[in-house]
Amino acid sequence: MRLAAFLAAALILGCSSAPPAANTAARQEAALEANRRGEAYLRYGELENAARSYREALRLSQSLEDPEGIAANAVNLSIVRQRQGRFSEARASLGAVLDQPNLRFSASRLAEVSLRHALLDLDQDRISSADEWVGQAARHCGERCPLSAAIHNVRAQLALQAGRVDDAAAAARRAHDVSRSTGERAELANALRLLGIAALHKGDFAGARSPLEQALALDRELGAPRKIALDLLALGRAAALAGEHEAARAYYARALAVSEADRDNAGVAQARAMLEAADKAAATGK
Numbered sequence: 001m002r003l004a005a006f007l008a009a010a011l012i013l014g015c016s017s018a019p020p021a022a023n024t025a026a027r028q029e030a031a032l033e034a035n036r037r038g039e040a041y042l043r044y045g046e047l048e049n050a051a052r053s054y055r056e057a058l059r060l061s062q063s064l065e066d067p068e069g070i071a072a073n074a075v076n077l078s079i080v081r082q083r084q085g086r087f088s089e090a091r092a093s094l095g096a097v098l099d100q101p102n103l104r105f106s107a108s109r110l111a112e113v114s115l116r117h118a119l120l121d122l123d124q125d126r127i128s129s130a131d132e133w134v135g136q137a138a139r140h141c142g143e144r145c146p147l148s149a150a151i152h153n154v155r156a157q158l159a160l161q162a163g164r165v166d167d168a169a170a171a172a173r174r175a176h177d178v179s180r181s182t183g184e185r186a187e188l189a190n191a192l193r194l195l196g197i198a199a200l201h202k203g204d205f206a207g208a209r210s211p212l213e214q215a216l217a218l219d220r221e222l223g224a225p226r227k228i229a230l231d232l233l234a235l236g237r238a239a240a241l242a243g244e245h246e247a248a249r250a251y252y253a254r255a256l257a258v259s260e261a262d263r264d265n266a267g268v269a270q271a272r273a274m275l276e277a278a279d280k281a282a283a284t285g286k
Helices: 002-015 020-043 047-063 067-083 087-098 107-123 127-141 148-161 165-182 185-201 205-222 225-241 245-261 265-284
Strands: none
Touching (some): 020 067, 047 087, 067 087, 225 265, 245 265
């Protein structure tokens, strides 16, 4: 009798709840709102709050078995954790996609997750593993994929870190051409920056400036502080190698100011180190 009474009560309670479609819509809206909060927190450098919001959005998407929401928020959470230097957690968040073979993720989402793994490895100088993940991203992507330019840019970064400057320039040129044809300004800026850095590696300081200045202009339009700082640091390096030490110092100081304003601790450390090196070089006349 107790069991029957319990089941009857559960049935009554179930009948009084909102329709399933309304529950689903409410959870989807909550996931979108958590995602929007994460974006806002990330924009203002509040990384732990951003991670908390993306984690909540991911949880809600998982409760609905929503592949698109799961993939988007797993990637976003991974980006935040990488910026915090918490690489194991950044990789773990991607497991929400890779460890779910029964969910049907789109090829472009699988390519995006693979590319995120490559960027994590690249940040930790795991060149071989990064190369494998980029290959996997390309296989998921296919010939026509919105991530084609990004894949070429990551390959350019890999080649640079491996000392293959000509290969890096070739990959960056491919990214440049693809992004121009598709109108992907963020990847175009990345390609221009990489072309400038490749020119620096080859000793072409004058040739490096034009693509770096173009990258800086694009990144300003896009409102991308971390990329702006990278452009300024590369322009400072070009000036330093050309013997223009005061100009180099000015670029480094600007990069430091941008990174401080963006609350980017890694960027602050890098800019400060280059600024200190420039001051030391000026003091010693080297």
